[in-house]
Amino acid sequence: MRHVNWERIVSVLLLAPSAIASAIFVYGFIGFTGFASLTKWNQLVPDFTLVGLGNYRGLFVHPRFQIDLRNTVVFTVLFLLSCLALGFLLAVLLDQRIRGEGVFRSIYLFPMAISLIVTGVVWRWLLNPGTPEGGSTGVNLLLESIGLGFLKWGWFTDPTVLYIRPESGIGQLLHRVGLGMFTSPNFGMSVAMVSVVLAATWQMSGYTMALYLAGLRSIPDELREAARVDGASELQILRHIIVPLLKPITLSAVIILGHISLKIYDLVVAMTGPGIGFSTDVPAYFMWETTFEGNRFARGASIATILLLMVAILIVPYLVSSTRREAQI
Amino acid sequence: MNAQMAEPRKGVSPRLHWSRVLIYIVLTIFAVLYLMPVYVLLITGMKSFAEVSLSRMWALPSGLHFHSFVKAWTGGIAAEGFGELARFGGLGKNFINSVYLAVPATLISAMIGSINGYVLAKWRFRGSEVLFPLLLFGMFIPYQSILIPLMQTLNRMGLYGSIPGLIFVHVVYGIPITTLIFRNYYASVPTELVEAARIDGANIFGIYRHVLFPLSAPGFVVVLIWQFTSIWNDFLFAVTVIGNPEVQPITVALNNLAGSLIVEWNVQMAGALLAALPTLLVYIFLGRYFMSGLMAGSLKG
Numbered sequence: 001m002r003h004v005n006w007e008r009i010v011s012v013l014l015l016a017p018s019a020i021a022s023a024i025f026v027y028g029f030i031g032f033t034g035f036a037s038l039t040k041w042n043q044l045v046p047d048f049t050l051v052g053l054g055n056y057r058g059l060f061v062h063p064r065f066q067i068d069l070r071n072t073v074v075f076t077v078l079f080l081l082s083c084l085a086l087g088f089l090l091a092v093l094l095d096q097r098i099r100g101e102g103v104f105r106s107i108y109l110f111p112m113a114i115s116l117i118v119t120g121v122v123w124r125w126l127l128n129p130g131t132p133e134g135g136s137t138g139v140n141l142l143l144e145s146i147g148l149g150f151l152k153w154g155w156f157t158d159p160t161v162l163y164i165r166p167e168s169g170i171g172q173l174l175h176r177v178g179l180g181m182f183t184s185p186n187f188g189m190s191v192a193m194v195s196v197v198l199a200a201t202w203q204m205s206g207y208t209m210a211l212y213l214a215g216l217r218s219i220p221d222e223l224r225e226a227a228r229v230d231g232a233s234e235l236q237i238l239r240h241i242i243v244p245l246l247k248p249i250t251l252s253a254v255i256i257l258g259h260i261s262l263k264i265y266d267l268v269v270a271m272t273g274p275g276i277g278f279s280t281d282v283p284a285y286f287m288w289e290t291t292f293e294g295n296r297f298a299r300g301a302s303i304a305t306i307l308l309l310m311v312a313i314l315i316v317p318y319l320v321s322s323t324r325r326e327a328q329i
Numbered sequence: 330m331n332a333q334m335a336e337p338r339k340g341v342s343p344r345l346h347w348s349r350v351l352i353y354i355v356l357t358i359f360a361v362l363y364l365m366p367v368y369v370l371l372i373t374g375m376k377s378f379a380e381v382s383l384s385r386m387w388a389l390p391s392g393l394h395f396h397s398f399v400k401a402w403t404g405g406i407a408a409e410g411f412g413e414l415a416r417f418g419g420l421g422k423n424f425i426n427s428v429y430l431a432v433p434a435t436l437i438s439a440m441i442g443s444i445n446g447y448v449l450a451k452w453r454f455r456g457s458e459v460l461f462p463l464l465l466f467g468m469f470i471p472y473q474s475i476l477i478p479l480m481q482t483l484n485r486m487g488l489y490g491s492i493p494g495l496i497f498v499h500v501v502y503g504i505p506i507t508t509l510i511f512r513n514y515y516a517s518v519p520t521e522l523v524e525a526a527r528i529d530g531a532n533i534f535g536i537y538r539h540v541l542f543p544l545s546a547p548g549f550v551v552v553l554i555w556q557f558t559s560i561w562n563d564f565l566f567a568v569t570v571i572g573n574p575e576v577q578p579i580t581v582a583l584n585n586l587a588g589s590l591i592v593e594w595n596v597q598m599a600g601a602l603l604a605a606l607p608t609l610l611v612y613i614f615l616g617r618y619f620m621s622g623l624m625a626g627s628l629k630g
Contacts, residue, residue, distance in 0.1 A: 012454060015457075021504060026466065033475065104356050106361055109616070110363075114608060115564065120367045121583065121584075121587040122598070125598065137383040141386065145387070209625070241532075263471040265473075266565065308474040315445050
């Protein structure tokens with residue numbers, strides 16, 4: 001359609017404020033943060049003397065940051081696996097023409113509407129392990145009362161880090177093949193992270209359930225019928241027809257949840273804080289503390305830039321491909 | 330469609346019947362697990378301090394006591410015997426702060442999103458296909474990567490530490506998601522309607538006012554709910570932009586309340602429930618639209 005010329009100009013003018021705002025507040029600010037990360041601004045008063053990648057070098061040898069990176073990887077992997085597995089299971093079950101499906105669906109999804117701060121406060125109370133003198137509390141108490149007392153443990157207060165010991169069989173093997181670096185706690189897993197994963201899964205698994213359910217509903221019934229006629233069992237249909245067809249949904253869930261878990265901050269603040277020996281610390285927490293409490297702005301900017309790069313690697317290809325696909329339609 | 334769904338499958342064998350019972354059992358167990366935190370939240374909030382013994386934390390309260398909620402709202406002395414040292418502020422004023430924050434910020438960002446969406450869906454120009462993903466990128470970034478310059482800029486604008494400042498922040502960083510939802514919504518409005526209005530002599534403003542805007546109600550509901558929920562629940566911007574406890578939104582105040590070890594659990598839980606209530610009510614009554622926003626967030630329109 002041909003538009004009168006002034007309307008073209010108006011249409012651009014209508015978008016201009018948002019475009020300019022995003023040019024300044026997103027791209028300009030990211031640029032400034034990137035610049036600040038290369039300076040000596042590690043006290044309250046700005047000092048924009050350039051130091052190259054010094055702040056980054058400092059971070060990667062900083063014990064706390066190494067722990068943070070390890071925790072982020074552990075959190076992301078566990079959180080993704082649990083959300084995908086639980087979401088898929090619930091979606092498949094709900095897709096069996098369930099009476100009261102709407103009620104179940106609402107129950108699995110409602111935590112999404114709640115602030116992560118509320119989630120953190122409640123789960124800290126639930127997973128509070130109690131004391132040897134005062135007795136168990138929370139989930140530990142519940143486990144005890146239903147005869148599963150052997151399952152109780154310290155939850156987020158347990159500072160244990162699981163890792164491959166250098167003296168163990170696997171450890172020695174790794175040393176022999178030159179992978180000795182993996183036998184350090186930096187490539188381990190802090191068990192306290194499991195509590196944070198549990199709370200985050202409670203909050204977000206409904207989202208994967210909803211995504212998968214929408215995907216299952218879009219698979220035509222004829223496909224399943226045809227497979228049934230050919231003598232396929234329900235499990236075979238699930239494995240060879242449904243799961244492959246749901247791959248794009250799994251991919252978007254991994255990307256959306258993955259970028260959320262890289263950024264995770266609120267939940268850790270409200271639930272555990274950095275934990276004993278930084279057992280539940282994450283880069284976003286370190287960034288806030290070092291920047292706004294420690295006034296080490298350049299170091300904070302470096303952490304922020306690393307976070308941004310990790311998120312961008314995940315998001316940019318996805319963003320480009322989904323908007324391009326849309327444009328073709 | 331619904332009637333068809335309710336019909337049992339043809340040729341259901343007795344074995345399949347048992348598996349259906351199993352499905353219901355599994356679904357119910359998970360429903361109980363998902364509701365468990367809410368159960369604890371409710372019963373702990375309704376207990377009196379004398380009743381919040383740790384060994385009985387799963388037991389029902391002896392009766393309905395609402396004084397934990399009153400205390401969480403108005404503040405008071407946290408623990409007996411500590412006197413003024415244990416005084417804490419209530420969440421009431423912070424709840425009001427959150428209302429003053431979330432309502433205007435939600436309305437403004439919905440308006441902006443609607444206009445952006447209109448232009449991007451119906452007035453595409455050279456470069457608008459490039460502009461759109463560039464705008465969208467803003468909703469995925471870790472906000473840590475803009476916090477430092479944001480604080481300085483707000484300071485210079487005289488907006489640092491105030492609710493209007495926080496409104497401004499939420500409006501700016503709400504542009505991507507509101508634009509996305511409205512663009513997808515307006516894209517589904519038939520272009521014939523726009524063409525017909527043009528033939529009747531309507532211009533770019535007339536088409537919006539007389540054709541698109543009157544059809545926008547469902548789009549607005551989705552965007553309003555989405556923005557209200559995210560702004561109400563936000564913590565990172567709030568804790569960075571506002572330091573003064575009197576001005577803080579409820580998420581920051583709740584975190585402080587829960588962080589102070591002297592405040593009793595029943596008051597903490599009552600406070601958590603107060604903070605969760607508005608978005609929970611929105612979810613309960615308008616959950617369908619909440620879902621649409623959720624799906625839009627994964628770029629699935």
